[in-house]
Amino acid sequence: MALRLRTAVLTLDRRGRPVHWPDALLVVDGGRLAEARPLARGRAPRGVLDRRGRLAIPGLVDAHCHLPQYPAVAADGGELLPWLKKNIFPLERRFRGEYARDLSRLFFTDLAAHGTTAAAVYLSVYAESAQTAFEEGERSGLRLVMGKVMMDRGSYDGDFARTHPRESRPHASLRESDQLCERWHGAADGRLRYAYTPRFALSCTEGLMRAAGAEAARRGAFVQTHLSENGAEVAAVRRAFPRAKSYADVYARAGLLGPRTLLAHGIWLSDAERRAVSGSGSTLVHCPTSNAFLESGVMDLPAARLAGCRLALGSDVAAGPSLDLFEAMRQSVFAQRLAKAHGLFKTPPQATPLKAFALATSGGARALDLPAGAGTLTAGAPADFVLLDPAAYDRFGPAADAETALARLVYRGSAAAVRATFVAGRRVWGRL
Numbered sequence: 111m112a113l114r115l116r117t118a119v120l121t122l123d124r125r126g127r128p129v130h131w132p133d134a135l136l137v138v139d140g141g142r143l144a145e146a147r148p149l150a151r152g153r154a155p156r157g158v159l160d161r162r163g164r165l166a167i168p169g170l171v172d173a174h175c176h177l178p179q180y181p182a183v184a185a186d187g188g189e190l191l192p193w194l195k196k197n198i199f200p201l202e203r204r205f206r207g208e209y210a211r212d213l214s215r216l217f218f219t220d221l222a223a224h225g226t227t228a229a230a231v232y233l234s235v236y237a238e239s240a241q242t243a244f245e246e247g248e249r250s251g252l253r254l255v256m257g258k259v260m261m262d263r264g265s266y267d268g269d270f271a272r273t274h275p276r277e278s279r280p281h282a283s284l285r286e287s288d289q290l291c292e293r294w295h296g297a298a299d300g301r302l303r304y305a306y307t308p309r310f311a312l313s314c315t316e317g318l319m320r321a322a323g324a325e326a327a328r329r330g331a332f333v334q335t336h337l338s339e340n341g342a343e344v345a346a347v348r349r350a351f352p353r354a355k356s357y358a359d360v361y362a363r364a365g366l367l368g369p370r371t372l373l374a375h376g377i378w379l380s381d382a383e384r385r386a387v388s389g390s391g392s393t394l395v396h397c398p399t400s401n402a403f404l405e406s407g408v409m410d411l412p413a414a415r416l417a418g419c420r421l422a423l424g425s426d427v428a429a430g431p432s433l434d435l436f437e438a439m440r441q442s443v444f445a446q447r448l449a450k451a452h453g454l455f456k457t458p459p460q461a462t463p464l465k466a467f468a469l470a471t472s473g474g475a476r477a478l479d480l481p482a483g484a485g486t487l488t489a490g491a492p493a494d495f496v497l498l499d500p501a502a503y504d505r506f507g508p509a510a511d512a513e514t515a516l517a518r519l520v521y522r523g524s525a526a527a528v529r530a531t532f533v534a535g536r537r538v539w540g541r542l
């Protein structure tokens with residue numbers, strides 16, 4: 111039966127323009143929004159559920175996060191490479207059995223509680239616990255792109271020159287990924303998809319990356335990896351791949367770039383690299399809270415936009431200290447404004463709440479190739495939305511216009527305002 115909901119609505123339209131309806135009707139039918147429109151003169155049709163105190167926004171899309179790392183949030187440990195060794199690899203090594211099941215449940219519940227309806231998620235190297243995470247992902251009702259991490263070079267020993275005992279033969283890593291892809295890519299009415307997940311250039315041989323790229327393309331699966339996050343990492347990649355022109359070129363040569371490829375960070379890129387990323391249709395996933403936490407740097411968003419790169423937003427938990435994408439939106443605006451003040455980029459950033467909101471909604475939806483209209487609350491779009499209590503962050507009555515409503519949401523909003531989260535019309539968290 112259709113759900114007819116009377117609520118305020120804040121969204122982008124399908125052309126990216128902000129829309130704020132203080133009194134609106136959402137009709138949810140068959141997993142989609144059959145109607146999304148303002149109510150004229152306070153007149154509502156019969157049979158509506160009156161939730162006028164709530165604000166509906168599109169479900170947020172976390173285009174980069176690591177499930178097994180969740181317990182390491184807020185644990186300082188230096189910059190990227192030492193942090194991985196000290197805080198992350200020991201934790202990912204533990205991601206097995208019932209612990210992996212419990213942690214997966216917690217992680218997906220928390221994603222939904224933070225207003226996130228779709229996410230691209232890294233697991234650990236173990237195929238069994240990847241299977242467990244997919245099972246729990248299916249139960250969660252969320253839209254998830256996930257993959258077992260591939261690491262046939264850099265290992266959980268933290269020595270990027272040694273091989274991982276289990277992953278030492280690239281074929282084993284690839285075969286396990288293929289089997290998981292076979293089982294889960296397109297499962298749960300297409301809500302679950304598989305991402306071949308070569309962790310980053312330092313943890314993979316060229317052979318493994320090439321094979322992963324080829325299999326992903328053959329199967330229509332995603333690829334997710336990290337690109338140019340940290341200065342020491344970039345220098346190490348240059349040493350490890352002397353024949354490549356650049357870090358991005360390592361992935362280009364391996365056939366890893368394409369419209370279903372998610373590249374986290376992209377901070378230390380040259381213009382030529384940005385052009386290669388853009389030409390391939392790959393998405394750069396901006397992770398501003400992580401970039402501050404690990405002292406990685408500030409992504410040159412204006413240069414990425416000028417090059418025509420697709421962009422999305424990620425929490426990068428556990429390098430980002432929370433799953434709260436409101437926090438990530440806010441941080442992206444603040445970091446760009448500081449970069450502007452310090453004259454860091456050739457083209458000064460024009461950082462606005464609107465741009466940050468677009469990254470977390472329509473940008474993410476496009477990156478994860480979600481159904482048409484996802485990331486917006488428009489007729490025909492999937493019914494992926496979040497009901498907020500705006501009083502949790504907005505003390506000053508109705509906003510005069512859409513820009514003001516967006517500014518209050520991005521500068522002052524947080525997961526604490528989330529009351530209920532819906533995916534494909536089904537309530538996956540909270541109370542209506």
Ligand code: GUN
Pocket residue numbers: 176190194198309310336339400426429
């Ligand atoms: N680069 C390679 N692995 C990781 C990871 O787990 N987190 C982040 N932030 N960067 C990485």
Ligand code: ZN
Pocket residue numbers: 174175176336374426
């Ligand atoms: Zn990451």
